Amino acid sequence: MTSSPQHWDAAYDSGHETRGWYQASAVLSRVLIRDTGLPHDCAIIDIGGGASVLVDDLLADGYTDITVLDHSPAGLRVARERLGDSAADVTWVTADLRAWTPERTYAIWHDRAVLHFLLADDDIAAYRARLLEATGPGSWAVIGIFGPEGPAVCAGLPVRQYDESDLEALLEPDFEIAQMTFADHVRPDGEVQQFLWALAQRT
Numbered sequence: 001m002t003s004s005p006q007h008w009d010a011a012y013d014s015g016h017e018t019r020g021w022y023q024a025s026a027v028l029s030r031v032l033i034r035d036t037g038l039p040h041d042c043a044i045i046d047i048g049g050g051a052s053v054l055v056d057d058l059l060a061d062g063y064t065d066i067t068v069l070d071h072s073p074a075g076l077r078v079a080r081e082r083l084g085d086s087a088a089d090v091t092w093v094t095a096d097l098r099a100w101t102p103e104r105t106y107a108i109w110h111d112r113a114v115l116h117f118l119l120a121d122d123d124i125a126a127y128r129a130r131l132l133e134a135t136g137p138g139s140w141a142v143i144g145i146f147g148p149e150g151p152a153v154c155a156g157l158p159v160r161q162y163d164e165s166d167l168e169a170l171l172e173p174d175f176e177i178a179q180m181t182f183a184d185h186v187r188p189d190g191e192v193q194q195f196l197w198a199l200a201q202r203t
C-alpha cells in the first residue's frame with residue numbers, strides 16, 4: 001500500500017468524517033496560526049489539507065489569502081463542496097507536494113498529519129526543500145505530526161513517529177522553534193493519537 005492520490009481518493013470517498021484524522025474543528029491549528037500574530041491578509045498554505053475544516057475555520061476567522069494543496073482530488077472536492085460559494089475565495093492546488101513548484105511564498109506553511117507519511121529520506125528532503133522554497137525570512141511553519149507514542153499505521157499506511165529532536169532536525173537552523181507541544185487527537189472511533197506540534201519562524 002502506498003500513499004498515492006488513488007489511495008487517498010478512496011479514503012475520502014468512503015466517508016471522510018469517519019476517517020481517523022477527521023476533526024470537526026481545527027482548534028490547535030487555529031490557535032497556533034493566531035499565535036504568529038500575522039494580519040488576516042497574510043498568505044497561508046495548508047499542505048495536504050484534503051477535506052480538512054481548517055480552511056472553513058480560517059475563513060470564519062477573517063483570513064483572506066488561503067491556499068489548500070493536496071494530491072487527492074476527492075479530498076479537495078469534499079472541502080470545496082462543503083464551502084459552497086466561499087470556495088471561490090480559496091486557491092486550490094492539486095499536486096504532489098514533493099514535486100510541486102511553488103509560484104509564490106507564503107507567510108504560514110501549515111501541515112497537520114502529512115509529513116509523517118513520508119518515510120524515504122528523499123521524500124523528507126523534498127518536503128524540506130518545498131518548505132524552504134514556499135517560505136521566506138519571517139514566515140512561519142505550523143506542523144503537527146505523530147509523536148513518539150503515536151500510531152505506527154494510519155489510513156492503512158505506515159507512518160513515522162517524531163520526537164522533539166526529529167522535528168528540530170527538520171526545521172533547524174532555517175527555522176527557530178517558538179513552541180513545541182504534545183497534543184492528543186481523539187479519532188471519531190474514540191481512539192487517542194499522540195501528536196507533536198511545532199510553531200517555528202524562518203530566520
Ligand SMILES: C[S@@+](CC[C@H](N)C(=O)[O-])C[C@H]1O[C@@H](n2cnc3c(N)ncnc32)[C@H](O)[C@@H]1O
Pocket residue numbers: 003008021022023047048049050051052053069070071072075095096097098111112113114117155
Ligand atoms: C491524514 S490526511 C490529513 C488531512 C488534513 N491535513 C487534515 O488534518 O484533515 C493526509 C493528507 O495528506 C495528503 N497527502 C499525502 N501525501 C501527499 C503528497 N505527497 N502530496 C500532497 N498531499 C499528500 C493526503 O491526500 C491527505 O489528504
